Structure formats: C-alpha cells, structure tokens
Amino acid sequence: MKTVQLREAKAGLSALVAAAESGKPTIITKHGEPAAAIVSVEDLQKLYPAKHRNFGEFLLTYPGGIELERNESPSRDVDL
Template structure:
C-alpha cells in the first residue's frame, strides 16, 4: 500500500485512480497524518454498501416492510384536484 501527501495526490490523481482500479489502495496524508484512503470500488462498496443507491432503493431495502391499513390507502388516494 502506497502513501502519498495530499499535494502529490492532487498532482497524480489519474495515476492513483489507475492503481485503485488495479486493486492497490493508497493512503493520503495531510500534514503528516493519514487523512484518507483511495481504494478499489469493490472494496469501498463492501464498507459502504448503501453508497450510490437512490432514495427509492433505500426505501425498498427497508427490512420491516411497509404495511398500510386499507383506510390509509383510501385516504392517500382521496385527493380533490378542483
């Protein structure tokens, strides 16, 4: 795993992205401290599976489901547009 300073990462971002695509993570430091890590997308999705999903996808993934009583459904449809 490579480590680069932030200013160097800015100058060579394309190279770092290519390395990530090849499966090589890179640690980015700022003022001598580790600040971020550039990882392959597959690894990032393992850590943050919800990243990039739409709001609808989040709603559909709700594990408890959504149960409406029949009167609630009727009330939702009872709209007067006049």
Template sequence: MDDSVSIREARANLAKLLDQAQEGEPTVITRGGAPVAAIVPIEEYNALEDAADEILARRARQILAGEADVPRASPAEVLADIFGTGASGAA
C-alpha cells in the same frame, strides 16, 4: 509509489493513483503526515458501504424487536410529517 502520499503528491499524481486503485491498490492520502483520506478500488468502497448498511439494518431490527408494542407510523403519515400536509395530501 508508496501506499501513502501527501495531498501535494496526490494532486500531482491523481491519474496514476486512480489507475492503481483500479488495479486493486489503495492509497492513503496524508496531511501533515496524518492520514486523512484514501483512494480505494470501487469494489472495496462498495463492500464497505454494504457492510455499513447491514450493520445499521441489524441495529434497527434489534431496536424494533425490543419495541414491539410501540405504535408505528404508516408511510403516508411519515410523508405528511415531512412535508407538513395531511396524510391524504401526500403525493
């Protein structure tokens, strides 16, 4: 099977596409000829998620490094803000 398929082909061949992904072969799914999604090996998906988390963590560290004098909230204060309770009422 080609490395891209229409939505109709993906529906008809989902099990085969999943087998291919499990073997390390990604497939792009198209709608009207334009790519809209992909079936990828779980290892590649996990690596992408890990990379995105690392980028966000680096960005957060950069922001925090530039805001050393900004007051920080404790976890209890954050929970109290989220749940609308006093810090002592947070579970």
C-alpha cells in the same frame, strides 16, 4: 499500501486512480496524518453496501403494512 502526501496526490491523481482500480489502495496524508484513502469502487461497495437500490425497493422493505381508512363523508361546499 502506498502512502502519499496531499500535494503529491494532486500531482499524480490519475496514477493513484489507476492503482486503485487494479486493487492497490493509497492513503493520502495531510500534515503527516492520514486524511483520506483512494480505493476501488468495488472495495468501497464492500465497505458500504447499498441497502436499497431504488425508492420502490425501499418502500417494499417496510416491515409492516399500512392500513388507511378513507373518510367517506361528503366534501364541504366551497364558494369561490
């Protein structure tokens, strides 16, 4: 795994992105300490899999059913 300083990463970002796409991640250091990493989207999705792809799927994963009771009493009169 390649390691570069932040200023080098800024100057050669396109090359680092191309390397990440081909499966070669890069660690970026700041003041000599690891601060970030550039990895491919495929590797990122392996690390952080999407639990829910859309809101509809999220709602369908609710573990229990929702039972709602409707209040059948008539609405009150309002003077406008």
